[in-house]
Structure formats: C-alpha cells, structure tokens
Amino acid sequence: MAEIDKDQVVDVLNRVLEAELAGVIRYTHYSFLVFGSGRIPIVAWLRQQADESLVHAQQAGEWITTLGDYPSLAIGPLLDSHVFEIASILRESLDAERVALDLYRQLIALTEGRSVALEEYARQMIHVEELHAGEVDKMLRRPGTMTTPPERDTASA
Numbered sequence: 480m481a482e483i484d485k486d487q488v489v490d491v492l493n494r495v496l497e498a499e500l501a502g503v504i505r506y507t508h509y510s511f512l513v514f515g516s517g518r519i520p521i522v523a524w525l526r527q528q529a530d531e532s533l534v535h536a537q538q539a540g541e542w543i544t545t546l547g548d549y550p551s552l553a554i555g556p557l558l559d560s561h562v563f564e565i566a567s568i569l570r571e572s573l574d575a576e577r578v579a580l581d582l583y584r585q586l587i588a589l590t591e592g593r594s595v596a597l598e599e600y601a602r603q604m605i606h607v608e609e610l611h612a613g614e615v616d617k618m619l620r621r622p623g624t625m626t627t628p629p630e631r632d633t634a635s636a
C-alpha cells in the first residue's frame with residue numbers, strides 16, 4: 480500500500496478543523512437570531528448542528544495529532560450576511576457545508592488506497608455531510624414543491 484503524503488493530508492485536516500470550528504460559531508450565532516413562532520425547533524436544530532460541527536472538529540484535530548502534527552488554532556471564514564431570515568441562514572449554512580464536503584473529498588483523494596482508516600473516516604464524513612446538505616436543501620423547499628427554488632426566491636421568503 481502506498482504511503483500517504485502526510486503534509487498534504489495534515490493541511491487538508493487543518494482546513495477541515497478550521498471549517499468545522501467556524502461551523503460551531505456560525506450555527507451558535509444564528510441560533511440567537513431566530514425569531515417568530517417557529518423559533519423553538521429551529522433554535523434546537525441550529526444548536527444541534529453546532530454540537531455536530533464541534534464533534535467533527537474534534538475528530539479532525541485528533542487525526543492531526545495521531546499523524547504527529549500540530550492542530551491549527553485558526554477559525555475558517557464566517558459568512559454572516561447580517562440577513563437573519565431563516566432561508567438566508569440556511570443558504571449560508573449550505574454554502575459552508577459544501578466547502579467542508581469539498582475538503583473531505585480532497586481528503587479521500589489523498590488517502591484512497593493508502594490509508595484504510597483515513598479513507599474510511601473521509602468516506603463516513605462525506606456520507607454524513609451529504610445527508611446534512613440534503614436535509615438543508617429540503618428545508619429550503621417550499622411546502623408542496625419538490626425542488627429547491629433559486630436563491631432570489633428563498634432570500635425573500
């Protein structure tokens with residue numbers, strides 16, 4: 480089995496760590512900004528996403544030290560548009576989740592056929608993040624429709 484390029488793998492893992500930590504902050508921040516009658520379940524969902532992002536950050540950090548390297552203390556980009564309608568929050572979340580998904584895909588490309596454990600980890604994360612993105616996409620649909628409306632429609636919803 481070929482060896483992994485440790486520096487490249489750690490670089491991607493550090494970007495995963497930073498992106499997931501940004502998720503913790505972003506979801507927590509958004510959870511303060513939900514108003515209206517649907518507030519309680521949406522706040523609970525956002526806090527659950529923050530908790531999940533923290534677990535994902537911890538997994539990436541543990542992998543970095545397993546590989547004998549130093550975890551980043553930086554935080555990934557935060558996308559707050561200061562528009563706190565639910566559709567806008569969900570759109571921003573979906574964009575951020577796609578960035579994380581892309582990083583996990585980079586990780587699988589670097590580890591496939593080289594490290595069973597890292598490849599398995601990347602595969603599991605892609606599974607989880609794709610299901611998550613699918614769930615957010617469904618939340619952006621109008622009830623009674625099957626497809627997600629274009630951005631300008633949901634932004635004003």
Ligand SMILES: [Fe+2]
Nearest residue numbers: 499532535579
């Ligand atoms: Fe995640």
